[in-house]
Amino acid sequence: MNPILLITGGARGIGAATALLAAQQGYAVAVNYTANSLAADEVVRQIRARGGSAITVQADVAVETQVMAMFEKIDAKLGRLTALVNNAGVVDVAARVDEMSVERLRRMFDINVMGSFLCAREAVKRMSTRHGGAGGAIVNVSSAAARLGGAGQYVDYAASKGAIDTFTVGLAKEVAAEGIRVNAVRPGIIETDIHASGGQPERARQMAPLVPMQRAGSALEVAQAIVWLLSDASSYSTGAMLDVAGGR
Secondary structure (H helix, E strand, O other): OOOOOOOOOOHHHHHHHHHHHHHHHEEEEEEEEOOOOHHHHHHHHHHHOOOEEEEEOOOOOOOOOHHHHHHHHHHHOOOOOOOEEEEEHOOOOOOOOHOOOOHHHHHHHHHHHHHHHHHHHHHHHHHHHHHOOOEEEEEOOOOHHHHHHOOOOOOOHHHHHHHHHHHHHHHHHHHHHHHHEEEEEEEEOOOOOOHOOOOOOOHHHHHHHHHOOOOOHHHHHHHHHHHHHHHHOOOOOOOOEEEOOOOO
């Protein structure tokens, strides 16, 4: 029986790279997307073309009813979940805290934090031995911004990822005796289109000189860390933060 993996925000960037890599390693993958069905369909097409198993699942992770419907679809189409990557997240245009609207803050925390909590809640219900599951692994996608603070650009994003770090540690301890491992990756400057969504399409290239390794990372480099944390190769790691940030 193939392990069953849900990747939120799996249609592009780090999520898509993780979906493709995990499928190569034998996971049946549910690729979540909010609006870009064409991109999600393309990820699934690539997985199936290589002989893998994958489906798309639409849901806004900030909306509880949509999250619950997504998990029910995975139950019906793939089976009982054994792995989750909480990857869905947003940034916004560069701004100081004294310029941020409450609407911006709510969107940031609803998607980046609430979405991760809701998906983890539903995953634990399926994975935990306490609920009749066989165990599993959760990887939360945090950010090096959680350590660096995001001053002058996106303190709200950094704070949401700081919450993810704390969430990772707490949930890891809570379910460690129930067969579930919970870890996080903290990407640094990575070449993905999330920068364009924040109005800075050239940000990765511009920031590269600030990275000790003098380059931006790739989505695949982050995906490799995520898939390792999901795998039995990291079987004694839980509550860990793995920086994939080129030394930054």
